[in-house]
Amino acid sequence: MIGFFDSGFGGLTVMKEYLKRYPEFDYMYLGDQANYPYGPHSQERIEKLTLAGVGYLVEQGCELIIVACNTASAEALRAVQEKYQGKPVILGVLVPTAQEALKQSRFGNVGLIATRSTVDSGKYERELENYTEFYQPKDKRAREKVKLYSQACPLLVPLIEEGLIKHPATRMILRNYLRPLKNAHVDTLILGCTHYPLLQKEINRMMGKNCRVISSSEASVEAIADYFEKHPELLEKLSKNGVRRYLTTDSPERFAALGGQFLGQKIEVERVEYE
Ligand code: DGL
Numbered sequence: 001m002i003g004f005f006d007s008g009f010g011g012l013t014v015m016k017e018y019l020k021r022y023p024e025f026d027y028m029y030l031g032d033q034a035n036y037p038y039g040p041h042s043q044e045r046i047e048k049l050t051l052a053g054v055g056y057l058v059e060q061g062c063e064l065i066i067v068a069c070n071t072a073s074a075e076a077l078r079a080v081q082e083k084y085q086g087k088p089v090i091l092g093v094l095v096p097t098a099q100e101a102l103k104q105s106r107f108g109n110v111g112l113i114a115t116r117s118t119v120d121s122g123k124y125e126r127e128l129e130n131y132t133e134f135y136q137p138k139d140k141r142a143r144e145k146v147k148l149y150s151q152a153c154p155l156l157v158p159l160i161e162e163g164l165i166k167h168p169a170t171r172m173i174l175r176n177y178l179r180p181l182k183n184a185h186v187d188t189l190i191l192g193c194t195h196y197p198l199l200q201k202e203i204n205r206m207m208g209k210n211c212r213v214i215s216s217s218e219a220s221v222e223a224i225a226d227y228f229e230k231h232p233e234l235l236e237k238l239s240k241n242g243v244r245r246y247l248t249t250d251s252p253e254r255f256a257a258l259g260g261q262f263l264g265q266k267i268e269v270e271r272v273e274y275e
Contacts, residue, residue: 001026001239003062005053008036008161009248009259010194011068014093016263017221018066019244026243030057030272031259033250037157038071039115039193046117050076051083056274058088063237065090066224070097070192070216071115074123089234096223097190097216098127101146102134104212105188108143111181111211114192116152124148124192149184153177153193160195163258171202178206191215198262247272 002022004015008031015029032038032053038046050072057065065088067073067080073092080090101110112124128146135146156177159170181189189211191197197215204213228235244267248255252269260267 001028001060001062001243003027003054003057003060003065004029004068005050005057005065005072006031006069006194007038007049007072008033008157008194009255009262010157010160010198012259012262013194013197013215013217014066014068014220017217018224019263021221021225024240024242026239026241028057028060028062028245028247030247031249031255033248033255035249036161037115038069038075039117039154039157041071041117043075043117043121046072046075047079051080052274054080054084054090056272058084063088063239064234066220067092068217068220069194070094071117074118074121089231091220091224091227093216093220094123094127094192095131096219097192097214098124099131099134100214100219100222101188101190102128102131103136104214105135105146106137107139107141107187108135108137108146109184109186109188110146110148111184111186111189112148112150112192113153113156113177113181113189113196114150115157116154118192119150119152124150124190149181149186151177151181153196156199157193157195160198161258163261165198170199174199174202175206178203182207186211188212188214245270249273 073094077092155173164170197217246269252271256269
């Protein structure tokens with residue numbers, strides 16, 4: 001079974017990509033809505049909550065766990081990986097997203113929109129530096145090293161969770177957040193938050209056709225295809241009965257309404273408690 005951990009329902013954007021590509025697998029999604037949003041929490045708190053949520057998925061027997069939340073990946077992935085030492089395999093979303101941005105960048109001006117916590121963690125800068133070999137620009141104007149322009153967008157997650165995706169207020173706020181990145185002429189923009197793919201059409205439109213928009217959801221599923229190629233034993237081990245379970249630490253009704261709307265189908269949601 002593949003487990004997904006997220007602070008809320010936004011990680012469904014990641015799971016949706018997996019469902020499209022690998023419908024045969026069994027999936028368990030856990031959204032820690034009782035403690036949502038993670039974006040404004042301290043690193044210590046995010047680490048504690050992520051260890052607890054991932055621990056629950058491990059107990060349920062997941063053989064592969066994706067920390068779908070960018071904030072949890074930035075602040076807590078190392079701690080969970082150190083704790084479980086590859087048993088089960090636990091992967092985050094930052095590395096594949098940073099690698100994809102490096103591959104796509106034409107002249108090295110990369111933008112990031114994310115929660116405040118992800119921006120402040122500096123982890124995207126770090127991963128862009130860790131994988132410089134992926135940056136092979138063909139453009140004459142190209143910088144030698146990628147420069148990251150980051151913009152924290154704390155208002156976007158609540159607007160999306162409230163279902164205001166097409167609301168004019170959301171459009172206005174989004175335009176304000178994107179303005180400095182447009183002014184910096186970013187050629188590639190990282191959507192460094194689970195929720196932002198829900199605004200992707202609008203973001204594409206506002207950034208214009210010269211900017212490539214990279215979503216961590218798509219980058220994650222692309223990376224897992226490579227991972228399965230390198231680790232066929234994991235692919236073998238994963239159970240394949242088409243099971244889907246959706247778990248939340250808060251109201252199942254709210255999760256089912258928003259999550260179901262987003263996945264385009266009615267979903268049954270269970271409430272869980274763990275320490
Ligand atoms: N899932 C979080 C992320 O991807 C956004 C929501 C939150 O702040 O918890 O960064």
